[in-house]
Structure formats: C-alpha cells, structure tokens
Amino acid sequence: DQGFSIEGRIPDPMEQTDENERLSIQEAIQYMKLEPGQPIKGTKIDVAFLGSCTNGRLSDFREVAKYLKGHKVSPDVKAIAVPGSQIVDAIARQEGLDKIFSDAGFEWRAAGCSMCLAMN
Known part of the structure; x- marks a missing residue:
C-alpha cells in the first residue's frame, strides 16, 4: 500500500521494520526523485x-x-x-x-x- 493523504509526507523507508516494505518505498521515492519527509501537498507532478x-x-x-x-x-x-x-x-x-x-x-x-x- 503506497497510498497516503495529500496532507501527509513522503514516508521514510528507514522507519519501516519490514525489509520488503522498506525496499519498496525506497525504490518508489528514488524513481520519483522525492525525499523522505517531504510534504505531499505542493509537490510538482507531471x-x-x-x-x-x-x-x-x-x-x-x-x-x-x-x-x-x-x-x-x-x-x-x-x-x-x-x-x-x-x-x-x-x-x-x-x-x-x-x-x-x-x-x-x-x-x-x-x-x-x-x-x-x-x-x-
């Protein structure tokens, strides 16, 4: 599940205890060129x-x-x-x-x- 509120922040993969979840989040934010903790609202999209x-x-x-x-x-x-x-x-x-x-x-x-x- 990689859905979250527009009011939330980009998750930090290092806070995940499950290794698969951590790697999944890490791959996603690297692919999208995002930073952990970055606010969702205001993030430019294409x-x-x-x-x-x-x-x-x-x-x-x-x-x-x-x-x-x-x-x-x-x-x-x-x-x-x-x-x-x-x-x-x-x-x-x-x-x-x-x-x-x-x-x-x-x-x-x-x-x-x-x-x-x-x-x-």
Missing part, C-alpha cells in the same frame, strides 16, 4: 490519474469533480480519468462529470484496465 477497475468508483469522480470545477490542469500535467466500469461511465456522463473533467483538462477515457497495466 501525471494525474484517477480511475481503473479498482479505483474508479462513481463516488471518486464525484468527489474530485467538486475540486475541479472552475480549475484547469497545468499544461505541464497529463491528466487522465478512467471510470471503473461501463456503468460508472454511463452514470458519470449523465451527471455531467465527464464534462467537468474535460473542461478542467483531463482526458476522459473508456472504462476498463488502464495505467496499472500500462493500458488505455
């Missing part, structure tokens, strides 16, 4: 992704849409939204969520497997 079959619930899109209204993704950021299923996609479109995401600069893509499998 890709924003919301979705996939495991993290593309309608509630996820509704929540993010609240923050996207009236905002634009930086031109330096590739932003992608992928509903978790065709049902989520259909309801999100009925509610206009796809338009909110598109207006903010996200690519609204077809439901299904996505970035976690290097697809879509």
